[in-house]
Amino acid sequence: xxxxxxxxxxxxxxxFALAAAAGFVLTGLAGQLGCRLGLLDxxxxxxxxxxxVPRTGGYGICAAFVLASTASLVLPLPELERSAEDARxxxxxxxxLGLLLPLAYLDDRRRLGPLPQLAGQIAVALVPVxxxxxxxxxxxxxxxxxxxxxxxxxxxxxxWLVGMINTINLLDVMDGLxxxxxxxxxxxxxxxxxxxxQYTIAVLPLALAGACLGFLPRNWHxxxxxxxxxxSMFLGYALGALAIIGGVKVGTxxxxxxxxxxDVAWVIVRRLAQGRSPLKGGDGEHLPQRLxxxxxxxPVIVLLLYAFCGLFAxxxxxxxxxxxxxxxxxxxxxxxxxxxxxxSAVTWLSRART
Numbered sequence: 001x002x003x004x005x006x007x008x009x010x011x012x013x014x015x016f017a018l019a020a021a022a023g024f025v026l027t028g029l030a031g032q033l034g035c036r037l038g039l040l041d042x043x044x045x046x047x048x049x050x051x052x053v054p055r056t057g058g059y060g061i062c063a064a065f066v067l068a069s070t071a072s073l074v075l076p077l078p079e080l081e082r083s084a085e086d087a088r089x090x091x092x093x094x095x096x097l098g099l100l101l102p103l104a105y106l107d108d109r110r111r112l113g114p115l116p117q118l119a120g121q122i123a124v125a126l127v128p129v130x131x132x133x134x135x136x137x138x139x140x141x142x143x144x145x146x147x148x149x150x151x152x153x154x155x156x157x158x159x160w161l162v163g164m165i166n167t168i169n170l171l172d173v174m175d176g177l178x179x180x181x182x183x184x185x186x187x188x189x190x191x192x193x194x195x196x197x198q199y200t201i202a203v204l205p206l207a208l209a210g211a212c213l214g215f216l217p218r219n220w221h222x223x224x225x226x227x228x229x230x231x232s233m234f235l236g237y238a239l240g241a242l243a244i245i246g247g248v249k250v251g252t253x254x255x256x257x258x259x260x261x262x263d264v265a266w267v268i269v270r271r272l273a274q275g276r277s278p279l280k281g282g283d284g285e286h287l288p289q290r291l292x293x294x295x296x297x298x299p300v301i302v303l304l305l306y307a308f309c310g311l312f313a314x315x316x317x318x319x320x321x322x323x324x325x326x327x328x329x330x331x332x333x334x335x336x337x338x339x340x341x342x343x344s345a346v347t348w349l350s351r352a353r354t
Contacts, residue, residue, distance in 0.1 A: 125237075
């Protein structure tokens with residue numbers, strides 16, 4: 001780091017503390033509002049929920065993130081001067097959020113079907129793209145960094161953002177799970193940005209991690225508040241966008257969230273193989289639900305998945321040190337195979353027990 005490091009550290013700590021405090025207060029207010037408006041989540045078949053719980057915590061998480069991110073704009077540090085390009089991209093992300101929240105509210109209120117949700121998510125993903133937020137390069141083993149033309153980078157970005165939205169949305173099947181894994185993912189993106197001296201970018205995932213931590217006390221099992229569609233869609237969208245803004249870090253996000261991403265892919269493939277819609281949930285096929293059927297306690301499952309994602313985060317950060325390309329590729333393939341082996345074993349064991 002260069003410049004006044006103590007001042008920078010104090011500024012980052014202030015953003016995090018503000019986000020966490022705002023997350024705790026605003027999610028509590030959002031829960032009360034959800035009860036008044038009747039935005040409640042009722043137990044459904046093949047889900048682990050047993051009680052009626054307000055599903056509005058995501059609005060509080062989102063508000064806390066926006067509040068802390070806005071506060072970071074006035075930090076009096078020369079290192080925190082944003083480039084015009086980064087500022088434009090951030091505006092695009094916030095405008096996309098303005099379209100995402102009404103879509104989430106409709107789902108929280110009416111339970112939209114898979115196709116309307118997908119159409120809305122594509123529209124949301126296109127907003128930041130219009131402001132210049134798209135994947136313009138990828139790092140490939142042996143080949144190195146490859147620049148992408150807009151005709152390829154734009155649809156790849158839309159696919160990435162929609163995929164991330166649905167990954168976190170489908171991961172939100174257990175108290176404390178999606179929020180905690182979002183903390184791990186956001187913290188990893190914060191450390192990667194800090195590594196490269198991107199302080200203006202680093203404060204954004206730091207604010208996201210703080211907002212999620214403020215929510216978790218109310219969402220820990222037994223949960224008194226769910227994040228709902230607003231929270232799961234927002235977290236997926238935010239993590240996906242923050243992995244691109246200020247330089248593409250998609251590879252890092254993929255490694256950290258490798259377990260939930262492969263779990264979603266695994267379930268989709270199984271549904272297609274059985275002739276069912278890949279977008280229709282409620283079948284109890286996801287890894288946390290299968291682990292619960294094997295008899296593992298709720299907190300044990302959540303902490304186990306935290307540990308997996310935390311380990312993958314450490315590996316992802318380590319792979320960006322001076323490690324040979326071949327070694328990185330071998331580690332990435334080994335991680336993917338380990339996850340697929342885990343998913344296969346848990347699927348077989350849970351089917352055997354039923």
